[in-house]
Amino acid sequence: TVSAATTVDDVFLAFAFDVSGSMGEEDYPWHDPTLKWEPVTAACRAFLEDDASAGFHASMTFFPADSDKCEDSSYSEPNVPFTALPATVFGDAFDAILEDDWRGGTPTRHVLQGVLDFVISTRDENPGRYAIVLVTDGYPQGCDDNDIDSVVSIAEDGAAAGVLTYVIGVANPPLEGAPETVEDLGAIATGGGTENA
Numbered sequence: 529t530v531s532a533a534t535t536v537d538d539v540f541l542a543f544a545f546d547v548s549g550s551m552g553e554e555d556y557p558w559h560d561p562t563l564k565w566e567p568v569t570a571a572c573r574a575f576l577e578d579d580a581s582a583g584f585h586a587s588m589t590f591f592p593a594d595s596d597k598c599e600d601s602s603y604s605e606p607n608v609p610f611t612a613l614p615a616t617v618f619g620d621a622f623d624a625i626l627e628d629d630w631r632g633g634t635p636t637r638h639v640l641q642g643v644l645d646f647v648i649s650t651r652d653e654n655p656g657r658y659a660i661v662l663v664t665d666g667y668p669q670g671c672d673d674n675d676i677d678s679v680v681s682i683a684e685d686g687a688a689a690g691v692l693t694y695v696i697g698v699a700n701p702p703l704e705g706a707p708e709t710v711e712d713l714g715a716i717a718t719g720g721g722t723e724n725a
Contacts, residue, residue, distance in 0.1 A: 547591065577613075587609055589603050604645050635668070643660055659691060680716055
């Protein structure tokens with residue numbers, strides 16, 4: 529007989545979370561926080577605070593940034609650093625966002641690259657399994673070279689480096705005039721090695 533010891537790798541989830549106006553500014557009927565921001569943050573908060581999440585670590589990067597939103601470097605340091613779960617600090621961060629004005633634009637390309645750079649540099653010092661969780665309700669917009677194809681390319685680079693990208697696509701409610709904004713987000717998940725948003 530042969531016996532061997534096994535270990536479980538630590539898991540690190542780097543959240544990139546959309547705080548643009550379409551998540552709840554109420555400038556359009558489908559930008560309703562009770563139908564988008566509140567249920568999505570409640571679901572994420574429940575996971576991040578659940579005792580069953582022990583053994584995971586998570587970080588949180590909000591986008592767009594307050595300034596220089598089209599720069600990768602604006603997202604290379606998270607708003608909440610990697611923290612062992614369960615933890616309430618993420619709920620506190622969600623609450624704090626509501627104290628500020630909603631931000632404009634969806635610089636998905638830049639946040640994904642900035643978070644990927646952060647993850648890879650962290651992984652070099654803290655080995656484990658790393659993944660990015662992109663939470664957004666819309667297409668990339670507001671910066672040059674910021675389209676679905678450019679975001680998919682970064683997700684593919686991450687997957688090649690062993691960092692998967694999961695996409696939580698927040699759909700608009702089924703109201704008259706509300707555009708479909710989730711369909712193309714599936715390509716980002718596919719590029720990131722996780723099949724579908």
